[in-house]
Amino acid sequence: MASRSKKSASLGSFLVELAVYAVFVFAYFFLVLHFLGGWIKHVFDQNKTLYAFVALALIIAQGVGLEMLTTGLLRIIRSRES
Numbered sequence: 001m002a003s004r005s006k007k008s009a010s011l012g013s014f015l016v017e018l019a020v021y022a023v024f025v026f027a028y029f030f031l032v033l034h035f036l037g038g039w040i041k042h043v044f045d046q047n048k049t050l051y052a053f054v055a056l057a058l059i060i061a062q063g064v065g066l067e068m069l070t071t072g073l074l075r076i077i078r079s080r081e082s
Helices: 002-046 048-081
Strands: none
Touching: 002 048
C-alpha cells in the first residue's frame, strides 16, 4: 500500500508541475512575442546568424528561468503540505 501511495503522490506532483509549467510557458511565449516580437523579426530579416544565437539564448533562458520558478513554487507548496 505504501508504494501505491508514493506512486499516487508522484503522479499528482508531476501533474501539478506540468500544469504550472504549461501556464508559465504560455505566458512566457506571449510576453516575448509582445515585447520582443518586432525586434526579433527585424533581427531575422537582417542577420540570420544573430537571429540563431538570439533564439538559442531565449530557449536557454526560458528553460533555466522556468525550471527555477517551478522548482521554487513546488518547494513552497510542498513545505505548506507538510
